[in-house]
Amino acid sequence: MAMKIMWAAAIFFGGWLFSYLFVRQLAFNFMTAYPMVKKLRAQDPELVAPGADKYTNMSVIVCVVVILIISFIVIRFCKLYLIISFFVGALSALLLFLPHLKITERGTFDLFCSAYSRFIPDDALRTAMLERKPKEIRSRLKELGLDGSIIPTFPA
Helix, strand or coil: CHHHHHHHHHHHHHHHHHHHHHHHHHHHHHHHHHHHHHHHHHHHHHHHHCHHHHHHHHHHHHHHHHHHHHHHHHHHHHCCCHHHHHHHHHHHHHHHHHHHHHCCCCHHHHHHHHHHHHCCCCCCHHHHHCCCHHHHHHHHHHHHCHHHHHCCCCCC
């Protein structure tokens, strides 16, 4: 009985890690990356290079493939109590991190800026994104004649 509990705890952690690595990334792509790239492109079609779409699409494809493979392996080769433990771990991680994947969260905004600054052709805007400074990003957008209100404000 003790071994079953230890295996269930181990696979619970595996499910949590699985969700943290792959499901959270998938949710980030749909909740943050796609909407922000779309908002930036709505301002100016050439503000974000086309590579941003390819980058996000590849991330989505890889995450979906890995999620399907790992889920298949767990469902196919684990006993019912381990399957339940795995998906409870995955669900707990998802519920823990899902509220923090909005662009209005500072960490998520910084993550977006770090990952997508390479697709910004404008040097000053790219530098501001690399440095993760929302005020400078807003001011640069205004200098370009665009609406800077799409960039969230954060308390100092």
